[in-house]
Amino acid sequence: GDSVTQMEGPVTLSEEAFLTINCTYTATGYPSLFWYVQYPGEGLQLLLKATKADDKGSNKGFEATYRKETTSFHLEKGSVQVSDSAVYFCALSERNYGQNFVFGPGTRLSVLP
Amino acid sequence: KAGVTQTPRYLIKTRGQQVTLSCSPISGHRSVSWYQQTPGQGLQFLFEYFSETQRNKGNFPGRFSGRQFSNSRSEMNVSTLELGDSALYLCASRRTGALDEQFFGPGTRLTVL
Numbered sequence: 001g002d003s004v005t006q007m008e009g010p011v012t013l014s015e016e017a018f019l020t021i022n023c024t025y026t027a028t029g030y031p032s033l034f035w036y037v038q039y040p041g042e043g044l045q046l047l048l049k050a051t052k053a054d055d056k057g058s059n060k061g062f063e064a065t066y067r068k069e070t071t072s073f074h075l076e077k078g079s080v081q082v083s084d085s086a087v088y089f090c091a092l093s094e095r096n097y098g099q100n101f102v103f104g105p106g107t108r109l110s111v112l113p
Numbered sequence: 114k115a116g117v118t119q120t121p122r123y124l125i126k127t128r129g130q131q132v133t134l135s136c137s138p139i140s141g142h143r144s145v146s147w148y149q150q151t152p153g154q155g156l157q158f159l160f161e162y163f164s165e166t167q168r169n170k171g172n173f174p175g176r177f178s179g180r181q182f183s184n185s186r187s188e189m190n191v192s193t194l195e196l197g198d199s200a201l202y203l204c205a206s207r208r209t210g211a212l213d214e215q216f217f218g219p220g221t222r223l224t225v226l
Contacts, residue, residue, distance in 0.1 A: 036217075043117070043203055043217035089156065100146055100169050101205075101215060103156040 002027045004104035006090045012110045013080055021075040021107045023064075023090035031092035033057075033066055033073040038087045038106070047075075047088070080111045115139065117206050117218035125224045131192040134221045138185050138206030144168070145187040146215065147179060150201040159202075162187055163209070191223075199225045 006023040013019060025031065032051045036044040048057030053068035064075045073090060090104040118137045126132050138145050146169075147159040158171040162181035179189040185206075191198055201220040207213040 041219075043219045044205075044215075045217070046214050049214070100158050100161050100171075102158070103148075105155045 002031070002092060002094065002102045004090050004092055004102055006088075006104035007107055008105050010108040010110060012112065015082055015111055015113050016079045017111075019075070019077040019080045019084075019109070021088055021090075021109070023073045023075065023104060025071050025073065025090070025092050027071075027092055027094060029094045031094050033064070034091045034093070034101070035062070035064055035073070035075050036089040036091060036103075038089065040086070044089065080109070082111045082113050085109055085111045117204055117216050119202075119204050119218040119221050121221060122219065123222045123224075125226060126194050127226050128194055128196060130194050131190065132194060132223060133188055133190045134202055134204075134223075136187045136189075136204030136206075136218060138187070138204075139216055142206035142208050142216070143185055144207045144209060144213075145181055145185065146205045146207075147187070147189050148203040148205065149173075150203055150220070151199075156203070159189065194225045196225050199223060 003026045034049045035047040037047045038044050048059040050057040050066035053066050056065045062077045064073050087106045087108045089106045091101050093101050120135045144163045146161040149157045160179050161169040165181045176192045181187045201222050203220045204218045205215040207215045
């Protein structure tokens with residue numbers, strides 16, 4: 001079945017450092033890819049998405065590129081802030097109505113001032 | 114536009130009891146999915162309802178069930194609670210299809226004693 005693998009962390013960075021969270025996937029079809037973020041005590045929020053190969057999703061300074069050849073969707077940000085501290089989930093959704101989201105285990109990010 | 118709402122936010126039950134959780138999707142959204150989130154297993158898909166019909170189901174025992182009403186509101190029920198059912202239960206809604214963004218509610222924190 002489909003699966004998503006991501007570095008579990010925790011990842012601890014200083015403010016303004018560069019962030020990369022790796023995500024790779026296995027899918028039987030041609031999925032759409034997503035990054036969700038969960039702040040403490042809250043539900044998940046969509047951070048960015050990409051629906052086809054070579055698409056780049058971006059939002060709030062975060063970026064991720066859909067790489068079909070390496071089945072990857074790594075999340076990057078050039079300069080993190082303390083407010084970026086959260087848990088980040090990589091996820092995929094297959095292109096049919098019967099398939100739901102498959103999430104990775106989540107990566108906890110702590111940004112220190 | 115109001116977001117996804119879940120009630121109650123917190124719940125404490127004892128083993129053997131049953132519990133019902135409620136989710137109200139965003140207006141106009143016809144799909145509601147339920148997820149269980151635990152530190153050990155991460156985010157696991159329970160089931161999805163679309164137009165009052167279960168469209169997809171995860172790998173959970175029959176003690177977990179759900180339903181959707183004509184106004185798209187959904188409930189999930191867990192019978193004969195076990196300690197391992199302690200988790201954050203997240204509900205997500207989307208308009209219709211697999212490519213639509215899922216919007217998550219804040220979750221219901223269930224503690225089984």
